[in-house]
Amino acid sequence: MILFFTDFGWLGPYIGQMHTAVVGYANTIPIVDLMHDAPAQDPKAAAYLLAALAPAMPAECVCVGVVDPGVGTDRDAIVLRTGNRFFVGPDNGLFSLTARHSDAVRWYRIVWRPETLSASFHGRDLFAPIAARIAARTTPGQEARCPASASWMDGLVTEISGPAVSPEWADDIDEVIYIDSFGNCILGRRAMTVDQHASIHVPGETLGAARTFGDAPEGSAFWYANSMGMVEIAVNKGNAAERFGLKIGTPVQVH
Amino acid sequence: MILFFTDFGWLGPYIGQMHTAVVGYANTIPIVDLMHDAPAQDPKAAAYLLAALAPAMPAECVCVGVVDPGVGTDRDAIVLRTGNRFFVGPDNGLFSLTARHSDAVRWYRIVWRPETLSASFHGRDLFAPIAARIAARTTPGQEARCPASASWMDGLVTEISGPAVSPEWADDIDEVIYIDSFGNCILGRRAMTVDQHASIHVPGETLGAARTFGDAPEGSAFWYANSMGMVEIAVNKGNAAERFGLKIGTPVQVH
């Protein structure tokens, strides 16, 4: 399975062109669009979100992660391997939290290059093709496409000791990392690190915990452990981001 | 084939997580996103829309229907079977119109439970996995994944006489049930129940029928039998919802 996690949005031909790159190489590997509205041009917030989503990915999969403001510069292209999960994308910290929360971590630099590599769309030209090749070589029944001697690495990557960009981001941060279309705000903090009686201070209000939306009166604000296991600020039938002026990166206080 | 019919929208990881749940279990079952902008949190309007879409579904398929304001409460999780079509979702009336317009109707309560069931995302944790298991057990060539003795029901569901929630919604309603991105308004009325010479009264205007958009002068309003077989109010190169102040649930008069 190949999963896409990008900040491209659903408009334009960009998602379709990445799918084409996969299907054109290996047309029986399932593709899942995990999300295409990752925090735009914000590898830090996206790193926390991806780390929250990674534990529920299948034990064997390839995830293409593209939040890549440095495309076209000399930043490297890398692969993170955690067990039999592979993460393919730019060397800009995007995979750093996923690596930190995983066991059996290995890093690789992508050395394969396509015939033509555009300056602005490595998702289509580099990351999706690499993902297709890794998936084809590591998925039982798919190896037929591969040279007889090929390990999944041959000609694609070389192992490295670690990524060039390894930011000192904390394990958990009390900042908004994602706002959904209803205005619910996910923090970069795993719910398991917070006491159920904790309060969250946002501008003008202090929020207690609820188990789910139905447990809070209509119009009231609360925090809860969301379905990814992250702390999320919400208003029952309301818009928390608007009400409290929260944006991606806004700090809050958790006590 | 598994079809998704939800009100989740395309943003966030929610659709992708449901796909992952299916593919992770049975990776050769085709998935179709029928729509993800079903009337939000409105099982009644969504029930009419789903019933309009159901007749064109393949004779053998599993449809995951999630318009579920009661998620996290004690509402049941059910399966409607009409012939070899299965509908998986909450027991809140969402499948009631589909059942009423179908033959060979049977109902089941979902008894299977995942290792962990979140309070807020049964689409990922319960409905998609059940759909994958039903599809795997009822799709020729897929049964290999299944225990040798398993009927499609074993360990998943138990048959019941009917759903707990069975609203007394009419067969057809003269209310708006869906508004598309161009402002065209679908009513909860099957076109075959309306005379072609009927008029529809909306605030400030009376609309006659047209066969298609091209038959109405630019800027004029009309109703027509849409491609789902439902009555739809439209303005040629205009926005009917804005012009007449129509929202989901707004009543109109058909004579």
Added chain:
Amino acid sequence: MILFFTDFGWLGPYIGQMHTAVVGYANTIPIVDLMHDAPAQDPKAAAYLLAALAPAMPAECVCVGVVDPGVGTDRDAIVLRTGNRFFVGPDNGLFSLTARHSDAVRWYRIVWRPETLSASFHGRDLFAPIAARIAARTTPGQEARCPASASWMDGLVTEISGPAVSPEWADDIDEVIYIDSFGNCILGRRAMTVDQHASIHVPGETLGAARTFGDAPEGSAFWYANSMGMVEIAVNKGNAAERFGLKIGTPVQVH
């Protein structure tokens, strides 16, 4: 592989219904949604965009192209074949630029008709089913579904000398043909036809070329050869369409 290129948008059941039509006929043919925000109701702009995307399609594929303001009128339904790429859609000029830039061009009129053909949704009722049948008959391993004697054409199409609608659109046009969600504006001009030192005149400003976004100072406007090989006008961290008042069809000057 079947690719969809439409102006339907992602909302409503329309994309899902076209997918269902394909999967219901031939459930192992991969489907890619190339894009669903092609220039709305604008076959001319869409023709330039499709021609820009076609060269990167797989050598063997079927592309359903639907930008079809004339649906429900007596316009024909056609197939363009370029090598082993097939383009299925309305006879309104949409495929004209793709044909002009291709070798080995052949044209066909669709003669197959479904049991019921709606007046408003030929994408679901005609184009997607035809695409599924062509793909099934031309994809190795899929022919089992086909009558033993069937060539890909039998009962589906008849060859014609050319489309009925063959507009005299230039090979390249200095007009905006697509605006992405960030306000970047693609012109109907292939970058290979423009000198790298050329300037583009937009209302109030003259733009020079840059290789990529990172090469332009923040807030400055420029043009560049985008990842489709087309000339694109952009503002680094800004919105070119808003800044210069550009819309689809707006002419600019390239010197």
